[in-house]
Amino acid sequence: MKASDRHRAILDLVLMRDANVEQLSSALGVSEATIRRDLAQLAKERRLVRTYGGATARVGTHEPEASLEERKATQREQKEAIAHAAAAHVADGDTVFLDGGTTCAALARHLAARQQELHVVTNNLLAVMTLANAPGVQLTLIGGDVRSSSMSTLGPLAELTLSRLSVDRAFLGADGVVAGFGLCEASAQQAWLKECIVSRAADVVVLADTEKLGRARQQYWTPLQRPWRLITSSLAGETLLQPFREAADIALEVAPCGPSDANAGAADDLPSFAG
Incomplete structure (x- = not known):
């Protein structure tokens, strides 16, 4: 594993809970000596705080958001596979919500091609x-402030609109x-806004x-304190999937993804202490 990938995994682990070198x-x-060197480097970069025998997250730690163009360029085959699987959960006559983001945009392309009566x-x-000119699709745009990094709307106006409607199924993305x-x-x-959506979706x-x-x-x-479904790609390793498999309130669905994306997925097979 590259040092950069290892550092990313360490940050994910300690952000979930304090972790010691042995864990x-x-x-x-990797060896404990390698972990100690990694922790020293991450502490020097002020990305975490060293503790006796381990590390804890810095308060307020976060990473810069990727630009819209960067998001469009990454994990394309996975997003298409996930969108294809998601479209199978939409029935003729449904009212559905599509969240911001490139994966939900890919789902929109699948729905536009299906010639279904949808709202x-x-x-x-x-x-x-x-979807604006897709046959059979009634389209409602939630207004609000435009967020250019995702080309989506949010804010009080969006929240107000959501409080006046409900949907059969909400498809959500996330960082x-x-x-x-x-x-x-x-x-x-x-x-x-996502919490508002969750409260209005069957x-x-x-x-x-x-x-x-x-x-x-x-x-x-956004807490998810109700049953929900996760659709991800078959490139996810079992270490990543296990916490979701073990959660009683999560239905896990793994969408088949072609081998050409295998290299992109390999670096994502990182352990998590979550769940």
């Missing part, structure tokens, strides 16, 4: 461009998804590629 060594399959409610401007915790986001407005489906599983490097959370 980190066992989880990552799609969304805050995803990428999805709006796809990270952790069993037992929920969805993590870069802003309080994003997290609260069913909740989270769409997350392998890079999002067990990822807890943002500061704001």
Whole structure:
């Protein structure tokens, strides 16, 4: 495992709970000496705090958000596979919500091609461009403030609109998804909007590629305290999937993904203490 990947895994682990050198060594399959060097480097970079025998997260630790172009370019095959699997959960006549993000935008493309009678409610401007002229689709755009990094809307106006409607199924994206915790986001407005969506949906489906599983490097959370479904890709290793398999309130679905994305998924097979 590359040092950068190992550092990322260490940060994910200590953000979930304090961890000692022995635990980190066992989880990552490297020597305790390597872990100590990694912790020293991460502490020097002020990304965590060293403790006696281990480390804890810095208060307020978070990573910069990826740009929209970066998001479009990463994990494309996984997102398409996940979107294809998600589309199978949409029936003729359904009212569905599509969250912001590129995976939900991929789902919009699948729905536009299906010639179904649907009512799609969304805050995803990428999805709006796809669905605006789709036959049989009634489209409702949730208004609000435009967030350029995801091309989605949020804020008080979006929250007010959501309080006046309900949907059969909500498809949500996230910066990270952790069993037992929920969805993590870069802003309080994003997290609260997702909580509003969850409260108005009969069913909740989270769409997350392998890079999002067990990822807890943002500061704001949407708790999922109800049964929900996670759709991810077959490139996720069992270590990543296990916390979701063990959670009684999560239905885990693994979408088949082609071998050409195997290298992209390999670095994501990182352990998590979550769940």
